[in-house]
Amino acid sequence: xxxxxxxxxxxxxxxxxxxxxxxxxxxxxxxxxxxxxxxxxxxxxxxxxxxxxxxxxxxxxxxxxxxxxxxxxxxxxxxxxxxxxxxxxxxxxxxxxxxxxxxxxxxxxxxxxxxxxxxxxxxxxxxxxxxxxxxxxxxxxxxxxxxxxxxxxxxxxx
Amino acid sequence: xxxxxxxxxxxxxxxxxxxxxxxxxxxxxxxxxxxxxxxxxxxxxxxxxxxxxxxxxxxxxxxxxxxxxxxxxxxxxxxxxxxxxxxxxxxxxxxxxxxxxxxxxxxxx
Amino acid sequence: xxxxxxxxxxxxxxxxxxxxxxxxxxxxxxxxxxxxxxxxxxxxxxxxxxxxxxxxxxxxxxxxxxxxxxxxxxxxxxxxxxxxxxxxxxxxxxxxxxx
Numbered sequence: 001x002x003x004x005x006x007x008x009x010x011x012x013x014x015x016x017x018x019x020x021x022x023x024x025x026x027x028x029x030x031x032x033x034x035x036x037x038x039x040x041x042x043x044x045x046x047x048x049x050x051x052x053x054x055x056x057x058x059x060x061x062x063x064x065x066x067x068x069x070x071x072x073x074x075x076x077x078x079x080x081x082x083x084x085x086x087x088x089x090x091x092x093x094x095x096x097x098x099x100x101x102x103x104x105x106x107x108x109x110x111x112x113x114x115x116x117x118x119x120x121x122x123x124x125x126x127x128x129x130x131x132x133x134x135x136x137x138x139x140x141x142x143x144x145x146x147x148x149x150x151x152x153x154x155x156x157x158x
Numbered sequence: 159x160x161x162x163x164x165x166x167x168x169x170x171x172x173x174x175x176x177x178x179x180x181x182x183x184x185x186x187x188x189x190x191x192x193x194x195x196x197x198x199x200x201x202x203x204x205x206x207x208x209x210x211x212x213x214x215x216x217x218x219x220x221x222x223x224x225x226x227x228x229x230x231x232x233x234x235x236x237x238x239x240x241x242x243x244x245x246x247x248x249x250x251x252x253x254x255x256x257x258x259x260x261x262x263x264x265x266x267x
Numbered sequence: 268x269x270x271x272x273x274x275x276x277x278x279x280x281x282x283x284x285x286x287x288x289x290x291x292x293x294x295x296x297x298x299x300x301x302x303x304x305x306x307x308x309x310x311x312x313x314x315x316x317x318x319x320x321x322x323x324x325x326x327x328x329x330x331x332x333x334x335x336x337x338x339x340x341x342x343x344x345x346x347x348x349x350x351x352x353x354x355x356x357x358x359x360x361x362x363x364x365x366x
Contacts (some may be wrong), residue, residue: 001183013228014226016221016225016228016323017225017328019221019226036206057232069168071203071204072204075177075199075204078184078196078197078200079177079180079181079200082180082181082183082184082188082197082200083180083183084186087188088186089188091190091193091255091256091257092191092257093255093257109265110242111238111239111242114199114241114242115178115199115203115234115237116199117196117204118196118199119196120192120195120199120241120242120245122245122246123243123246123249124248132192132195132245132255134193134196144180148197156215156226159328171268171269171271171272172271172272172344174272175271175272175275175276175356176275177273177274178279178306178309179275179278179279179282180280181282182279182280182282182302182306183282183303185282185283185286185298186282186285186286188268189361191292191294191295193305194286194295194298195270195298198301198302200282201279201302201303201305202300202302202305202313206308206309208306209276209309210273210309211311211312212272212311213313213316217314217316217321221319222324225321225324225325225328227314229308229312229324229327229328229331232328232331232332233305233308233331236331236332236334236335237305237335239335240301240335240339240341243338243339243342244297244298244338244342245299247294247346248292248294248341249343250346251294251345251346253292253294258327266273
């Protein structure tokens, strides 16, 4: 299952990047795809839940747009604070509990925190994330746990 | 249709340029490393991605669009990783964050 | 209008280079270098549109990969490498001297 999805993704990658459809290049692409899949599976052993989380792809269609909207909102907020003459920032450190079950889920949550401007995940430990927030409002917004719940729901896909 | 896509593309490009310059300005203006990381968060995935999305609208529906989409996805995946690695390395090298006051529910290292 | 985006990117690049030169700690400089890389990727894409040569996009994709890899490599060096505190250094190997 993961093999099939990786093969399809790599083949699409090759075709879309090259855009040339001569037999030699297509054959070379096919060879490279299978070589990469064999290498990832047998030699590096990264073709697993962590290395290629293809089971998350369906739920990503609902999680990513929400995350993008969060990025736009907080990006606009940080922009206003940068341009404000008095620079109204109140940086603080908070520890945010995580409710994800797997490492992939925790990394998704930590990356989502970092991706939204205004909050950065500093350190990821078992069960909690040390977060540096630009403003206290940002830290409080994170403490409501909305993103945590959504990341957990995203991780629990399938 | 083409005109609407054109206008939408220009809107995205102008917004992206604005956020990019603001982020770079924040990079100069912010007082310490961690707050500068927040400013680069406005610039690095956000403003640059908006510019690239605007270019996607300008390119029409060709292979160029797909490459731009791939570039946007790549930036959105890699930039938080680099940012987190930077913050964590700085924390482990004992670069103290500048905190607002001690009332925050923080636990110092 | 592509020129406007290119000018904005160049202005942002100038500010970022200033931060990389000023930066008090080494991490400020790494942050500046990483941001310069990202801006260069975007500038390459815009320049490809400006001159109607979409081949620049392939270079931009490769450069985006290289950018994040170089940042991680530099950070790993500063995190685990021998630069930094002298206490972290492994003692230099002592040469056996014959009496």
